[in-house]
Amino acid sequence: MSVLAEDADPTMRTLSELMDGEADASWSGRACAAWAADAAARERWHIWHLIGDVLRSDELSSTPQRDGAFLVQLRERLAKEAVVLAPERSLTESRRAVLRRRRWVASATVAAGFVAVVAALVVLRDPPAPVSGPSLAKAPPVTNAAPVAVAQPAPMPPPEPQVLVVNGQLIRDARLDHYLAAHKQHSAIGIPAGLVRSAPPDAGAQR
């Protein structure tokens, strides 16, 4: 009768609180683990509940032999049950898998965009060819312009004059041509041929 709560196993005290729904959530897992692993915890769980039942009604009195046999039989039946209780952890994991997939797609999209921008910058930062003087005859024939919707890499255009100025007006700039060619190349990726009407890069200049 001289049981001191302070000297008792904290797990047993938690078990007592769990009985009454007063155990801290973080400790209830430990109490359940004790039930699974510790025969003394199982014995107490049964006796304490039996005491509570008897206090409420003498009719609820029973023997450990009888109650134990009931649980053993039920445990055998539960083992045969094909019931899936849908553990929350599995649901969380499946949700995580979906999120991981979404995150991967988003990352890939961002990476593709970044590659496109870097490619455009690389093209624009090409070292300028030495200017050999303005000459319309040296400009590439505009009829060679490939359709936009081609997934293959476009051939590098032949060397062009850096800047073409006629009568003090800028007619064309080689860096702009490179940019437009690269833009056409990258924008064509993934777009089926025929969906986008091609426009020659110098169409504006012909007007």
Place this chain on the structure above:
Amino acid sequence: MTTDADAPLIDRAKRGDQRAFEMLVVKYQRRIERLIGRMVRDADLVADIAQETFIRAYRALPQFRGESAFYTWLYRIAVNTAKKTLVEAKRDPIVTESTLVGRGDEDETSRVEHELSHSETPEAVLASKEIAATVNAAIEALSEDLRQAITLREIEGLSYEEIAEVMRCPIGTVRSRIFRAREAIAERLRPLLDTRHGERW
């Protein structure tokens, strides 16, 4: 109390922890059997229906939303299982009249003595009575503080906070008193139970 005292165990059982469900079985088995015993006379059949009740509860546990107390939910499953068994028993010519108590919807408060079975021998009945007498004697032997704490919890169903208010002491003291009361009563019961540290569980 607004929250179900069984919520932590239910949550764990829902996440697939079968041991948590077993703890709930140990807690409610006797109450469920008494309830079914009001409806069915044969004690073996009572145990079978109780088993079936817990199996059905286990299957339906993912659908339990906690809108009612767990025991209320379990109670309904037990009553429905017993009624279904009774309907089937009435169709079965082999089942004798003695199996049935009478009305299938009698409530828990009515007393009907059911027949003894193999699992309920006169010795077992005597042992149960002895256990009840020992518990009651142990309660009487407790100090006033411990007796009041355990009585307010087990019989009145008060929360620790409510007991602390009634007894005008900190909650920590309530926790300690209830634990000590349980341990003191269990100590007096153990010679009768011969459980040798839960070997049956």
